[in-house]
Amino acid sequence: MDLLEYQGKQLFAKHGLEISDGRAVTTVEDAVAAANELGYPVVVKAQVLIGGRGKAGGVKLAANEAEATEHATNILGLDIKGHIVHTLWIEKASDIDTEYYASILLDRSAKKPLVMFSLEGGVEIEEVAEKTPELLIKRNVDPLVGLTKDEALSIVREAKTPADVEEGVADILVALYEVWIEEDATLAEVNPLIITPDRKAKALDAKVSLDESALFRHPENAKLRYTQGEDEQEAAARAKGITYVALDGDIGILGNGAGLVMSTLDVVAQAGGTPANFLDAGGGSDAQKITEATEVILSNPNVKAVLFNIFGGITRCDEVAKGLIEAFGQLKPTVPFVVRLDGTNDVAGRELLEQADLPNVTPAKTMLEAAQTVVALAKENS
Template identity: 75%
Template sequence: MDLLEYQGKQLFGRHGLAVSDGKPVTTVEDAVAAANEIGYPVVVKAQVLIGGRGKAGGVKLAANEDEAREHASNILGLDIKGHITRTVWIEHASDIDTEYYASILLDRSAKKPLLMFSIEGGVEIETVAEETPEKLIKHHIDPLVGLTREEAIKVATDGKAADDVIEGVADALVALYEVWIEEDASLAEINPLIVTPDRKVKALDAKVTLDGNAAFRHPDHAELGDSANADPIEVKAAEQGVTYVKLDGDIGILGNGAGLVMSTLDVVAQHGGTPANFLDAGGGSDAAKVKQAVELILANENVKAVLFNIFGGITRCDEVANGLIAAFEDLKPSVPFVVRLDGTNDVQGREILEQAALPNVYAAKTMDGAAEQVVALAKGA
């Protein structure tokens, strides 16, 4: 789950990271009141889960009440790359002397947390890595020990942070790791991590992604994220306990097991198709769950064809067939389906579908053949 900037900053503050005073608001009047309370100058910042807010007019400096009102009026409701701004963050403007970068994420190849630090903050880290790689310090952290202050000081020193703020940077890095580990984050990033003229180190921005698999340990995380801009199909899927991610294509995908679904997406793409979703029906899916999944797929109006790719283990192919029949009886889909059933009770499943003679349903023997066929159907062939 990705957090809005202000939510990430609130987490930072709980763990000792210095952030600017601010308030999230949803109306113009509340924005003006917050600005008056915080004290001018303030920054009015759109809270959306997308980059490029500043270029889109979503970040403005206000020197007085009139400007705060004007900027809040313009930013609330602003569409930034398809994300509607429903909340703005009002914070006291910061004086900036230097901009650094810091982040912690999981390096899956090394199986360790990775700390990255650079004195080239305020720009995309990919640009720094490509153009000035010597200015990007990478340091793996022993997960059994954590990030020690001595390590953090070395990272700040090796990264050539100014001598008089090395201690402050080290403190920020240790606090950032505390956020990452204690909040079960998969990413905790500050860009920029600023140094003020009076040599204070402060997080001016926050990008935090929380691990949804650890949500049961953090009931306080339930209200986080950008639910107002969440895709309604994804919200419904989450309520039903179905793993569904909406994509930009026109071919609905259903499989059982994340690895199989990922492979299916790849094979469809290899044949020139564009998947409309990732949907993992999971192991042991019965007819009711399959019908639920079909409803989710067809809720996306862009879907022109659907591919079922089932490799039965604990999932029985006859149950999948019965679920598809139930879905057709209730939903009466107008788009073609390609169904590949293999594994547990696959013969029975194929026989059930054959006897049902569902309109516009095609059987396929292999994943490659199924992908090729569904792409052709989506294109009208």
């Protein structure tokens, strides 16, 4: 779950990172009031879950009330790479001497936390990694020990950080690691981490992603989910406990298990089709879950055909068949379905579908056959 900048900063402050004072607002009037309260100059910052805000005109410096009004008016409602701005962060402007980069994330190959630090901040870190990789320090951390102050100092010294700010930058790395661990984050990033003229280190920006699977341990963080402008199908799926990601195509996909669904997307693309979604019904899906998942898929008006690709292990194919039969009774879909059932109780599942004689349902024996069939049906239905 990605957080907006100001939400990430609030988590940073909770763990001792220094941030600039600011206010989150949703109207021009509140933006101006916040700016007046903070004192000028202030920065008016669009709050969207996408990078490149500054280049898109979503970050502006206001020296007075007139400029604060102008910038808030222009930024609210602004479309930044498909993300509409509904919230602004009005922040006291900071004096900047130098910009650094710092982040903590999970290194899946090493199965350890990874600290990344660079004196080249304020730009896309991918650009630094590609053009000047020697300037990006990477250090795995023993999760049983954590990031100690001594190790943090070793990292910032390896980057050739000026001696007079080593301590402050190291303290930020330790606090950032604390955010990553204690908030169950998958990413905690500061870009830029600034050094002020009086040589203090401060987090000027925040990018935080939280592990959704761990939100039960952080009910206060679960409330931070940003839902404005969220895809309707994804919101409906989450409410039903279904893993769903909207895509741009016209073929609805349902499978059980993330790996199987990903493979199904690839095979459909190989057959010349374009998936409309990723939907993992999960292991042990019963008839009710299958019915709800079908409803989510069909709520997308772009869907021209649907593919069920089930490999039964914990999931029973007869339960999937019952769910599809129930869905047809409730939803009365008009688009064609292709169903491949293999594994636990697959024979019983196929018998149930044959007996139900559902309209526009075509069985398939293999994944490739199912993909080729659903692509052909989608084209016929276009």
